[in-house]
Amino acid sequence: MSRLGELAGDATGYSFAFLDEHTKRELRRRTLKAVALPGYQVAFGSREMPLARGWGTGGIQLTLSLVGPADVVKVIDQGDDASMNAVNIRALVTKTTGVRTTRDAGEATLIQTRHRIPDSPVRPGAIVVLQVPFPEPLRLVEPSDAVTRRMHAERDYSKMWLYLYEDIVRYGRISLSYRYPCMVNGTVLMDPTPIPRHDVAKLHQNPTLYLFGAGREQRVYALPPYTDVVPLDFEDHPFQTERAGAPCARCGSDTSYRTEVPGQGWLCSDTAYCDARLGVS
Amino acid sequence: MGYLAVKGSEEAIRAARALARPTGGRQTVEALATHLPLVLDEIQGEAGVYEPHLAALAFTQARGDVAEAVFLLRGYRSTLPRRAPARADTAELVPDRRISSAFRNVPGGQVLGASNDYGLRLLDLDIGERPDATPDTGIADEAGPTAGTAGVAATASGAGGAGAQAPAGGAGTGPLSKVIEHLRAEGLVAQPGPAEPPQDITRVALRFPASRSARLQALARGQSGAMTSFAYANLRGYGPFHPTLAELRVGALPLTVAHPRTGNPVCIGELPVTEAEAIGQKPDRDNGTLGMGYGCVPGRNERKAIAMAILDAVLSGVNDDAPFDSPLADEEFVLAHVDGVEAAGFVEHMKLPHEVTFASDLDRVRTIRQHVRGPA
Numbered sequence: 001m002s003r004l005g006e007l008a009g010d011a012t013g014y015s016f017a018f019l020d021e022h023t024k025r026e027l028r029r030r031t032l033k034a035v036a037l038p039g040y041q042v043a044f045g046s047r048e049m050p051l052a053r054g055w056g057t058g059g060i061q062l063t064l065s066l067v068g069p070a071d072v073v074k075v076i077d078q079g080d081d082a083s084m085n086a087v088n089i090r091a092l093v094t095k096t097t098g099v100r101t102t103r104d105a106g107e108a109t110l111i112q113t114r115h116r117i118p119d120s121p122v123r124p125g126a127i128v129v130l131q132v133p134f135p136e137p138l139r140l141v142e143p144s145d146a147v148t149r150r151m152h153a154e155r156d157y158s159k160m161w162l163y164l165y166e167d168i169v170r171y172g173r174i175s176l177s178y179r180y181p182c183m184v185n186g187t188v189l190m191d192p193t194p195i196p197r198h199d200v201a202k203l204h205q206n207p208t209l210y211l212f213g214a215g216r217e218q219r220v221y222a223l224p225p226y227t228d229v230v231p232l233d234f235e236d237h238p239f240q241t242e243r244a245g246a247p248c249a250r251c252g253s254d255t256s257y258r259t260e261v262p263g264q265g266w267l268c269s270d271t272a273y274c275d276a277r278l279g280v281s
Numbered sequence: 282m283g284y285l286a287v288k289g290s291e292e293a294i295r296a297a298r299a300l301a302r303p304t305g306g307r308q309t310v311e312a313l314a315t316h317l318p319l320v321l322d323e324i325q326g327e328a329g330v331y332e333p334h335l336a337a338l339a340f341t342q343a344r345g346d347v348a349e350a351v352f353l354l355r356g357y358r359s360t361l362p363r364r365a366p367a368r369a370d371t372a373e374l375v376p377d378r379r380i381s382s383a384f385r386n387v388p389g390g391q392v393l394g395a396s397n398d399y400g401l402r403l404l405d406l407d408i409g410e411r412p413d414a415t416p417d418t419g420i421a422d423e424a425g426p427t428a429g430t431a432g433v434a435a436t437a438s439g440a441g442g443a444g445a446q447a448p449a450g451g452a453g454t455g456p457l458s459k460v461i462e463h464l465r466a467e468g469l470v471a472q473p474g475p476a477e478p479p480q481d482i483t484r485v486a487l488r489f490p491a492s493r494s495a496r497l498q499a500l501a502r503g504q505s506g507a508m509t510s511f512a513y514a515n516l517r518g519y520g521p522f523h524p525t526l527a528e529l530r531v532g533a534l535p536l537t538v539a540h541p542r543t544g545n546p547v548c549i550g551e552l553p554v555t556e557a558e559a560i561g562q563k564p565d566r567d568n569g570t571l572g573m574g575y576g577c578v579p580g581r582n583e584r585k586a587i588a589m590a591i592l593d594a595v596l597s598g599v600n601d602d603a604p605f606d607s608p609l610a611d612e613e614f615v616l617a618h619v620d621g622v623e624a625a626g627f628v629e630h631m632k633l634p635h636e637v638t639f640a641s642d643l644d645r646v647r648t649i650r651q652h653v654r655g656p657a
Contacts, residue, residue, distance in 0.1 A: 080385070091401065092401055134518075140602065171566065259384070262463050269385075
């Protein structure tokens with residue numbers, strides 16, 4: 001009867017990367033299924049993590065199921081490596097794995113992010129893990145999960161199209177800001193997470209593997225490299241990305257995603273990108 | 282059989298009460314006030330009485346049942362006279378903690394104060410082995426520097442200080458401008474409506490449609506868990522509001538009353554409060570402004586203050602989506618059911634004897650069964 005004890009392992013310590021090996025294996029299997037079905041939401045038995053529930057617990061489960069001792073990890077929130085939530089998540093990764101971390105998107109093999117895709121190019125072969133509050137793009141028009149699953153099965157996205165149409169009637173513009181719904185491979189409607197439209201535009205035929213982890217909602221989905229990702233729009237109302245009010249007040253970039261800081265003007269949200277342009281680190 | 286005894290026998294009632302007798306005393310009351318202030322804030326907020334000592338007594342007497350403690354404190358509140366209405370302006374609040382999710386940084390800085398938001402939630406298996414520590418009121422944990430009365434951390438933003446702006450002097454030194462005013466200055470958020478005389482729902486029955494002051498009072502007294510659940514349902518798609526938290530502040534709110542003789546305003550003390558201001562996603566079609574929701578609760582209860590701001594916005598008709606029917610937009614549904622005392626009382630009343638009504642039920646059931654199944 002010692003087998004049970006062996007499986008349980010050392011009761012006083014934590015596993016490498018916090019999760020036990022059975023959980024990691026389950027997560028990797030679900031992730032593989034998600035990669036095989038781009039944009040499709042795969043259910044998984046999401047665990048409680050030592051982070052506030054819904055603050056990146058899906059992303060961190062994917063990260064911890066994938067990270068190995070040789071990985072170099074980058075964690076950002078709002079594009080910022082020093083944002084408090086990023087600091088906290090990075091602390092959990094390093095505390096439970098001891099792996100090296102970096103701010104350089106070109107150096108990281110694994111990037112966990114909330115609300116942004118780095119403006120700097122990502123290292124070839126790296127995996128980007130996005131934290132997902134709502135995996136269901138149809139939630140905007142239909143609150144019930146049972147109903148939205150049927151809508152996906154029947155590829156019935158008329159309510160979403162109607163939403164966009166009514167938006168144009170109501171506001172003269174499509175009002176969707178972030179979390180802009182996209183068709184993946186022409187078959188599945190996908191929620192790209194609350195990244196700005198600036199980043200949504202980068203997803204089409206992107207060479208990077210993107211994984212999306214929703215801890216509270218218990219779903220994982222994926223965009224394998226070079227997948228078609230097309231934002232919903234109309235010929236006469238094409239998809240538009242955000243327009244910043246000015247170039248970055250610090251590095252002068254006029255192609256990065258910038259946010260306004262009261263009293264300081266428009267600044268790059270990707271702080272590592274901004275620093276790299278200025279030659280500071 | 283024992284049940285009949287509950288009804289019939291004073292002796293049985295006495296015995297049952299003896300089994301449920303609270304065992305806590307002075308040490309428990311002191312420990313609560315010193316070490317578990319957040320549960321006392323929750324109780325005080327829902328009871329509508331701010332007096333931490335009384336809340337500690339109620340929680341001890343209730344043996345740790347929050348709903349029961351709120352009920353005990355509400356009952357005690359009924360014995361208190363209402364002296365005078367106080368005025369308060371949260372722009373005068375001196376924040377121990379002030380954060381904005383809408384901007385990377387705001388004038389005055391992001392002030393973390395005391396917060397475990399960004400701590401790893403690892404169960405501390407040794408906490409029971411250590412002696413109690415003396416709490417440092419208002420001092421932040423390891424998340425920030427501990428100078429002054431609160432840890433101050435501008436969302437340290439990338440090397441190069443792209444947004445870092447640690448405010449000189451830190452928090453607790455004076456009022457900070459409100460984030461919502463920055464948005465109002467640009468006309469993005471509507472100016473507040475004219476103040477109306479406040480209605481006190483503990484003196485005048487809550488009726489529908491409710492005035493805004495009655496609604497805010499009902500929400501401020503709402504049960505924290507119910508408020509959180511309703512707000513969560515809204516966020517998950519069963520409601521129309523997709524908020525950004527313009528500002529969350531925690532601090533001491535000065536209260537002013539008119540002097541009974543001179544009529545001059547007199548500050549009579551400070552009430553610790555948590556205030557939340559949430560703004561909507563889509564502009565109003567008529568005037569192009571963003572809707573907002575307001576939450577303010579006594580003590581420190583950030584979860585409830587945010588939930589209140591969300592529910593207030595939805596009940597104010599802030600609608601970021603194509604209109605759809607949701608019970609969360611129905612003020613009767615929300616306001617009538619967020620009160621923890623009413624809800625707990627009625628759900629638990631099912632324990633009362635109901636043999637008379639149940640016999641009446643069975644009479645109908647037997648008759649109908651005979652009708653649908655035919656005579657035996």
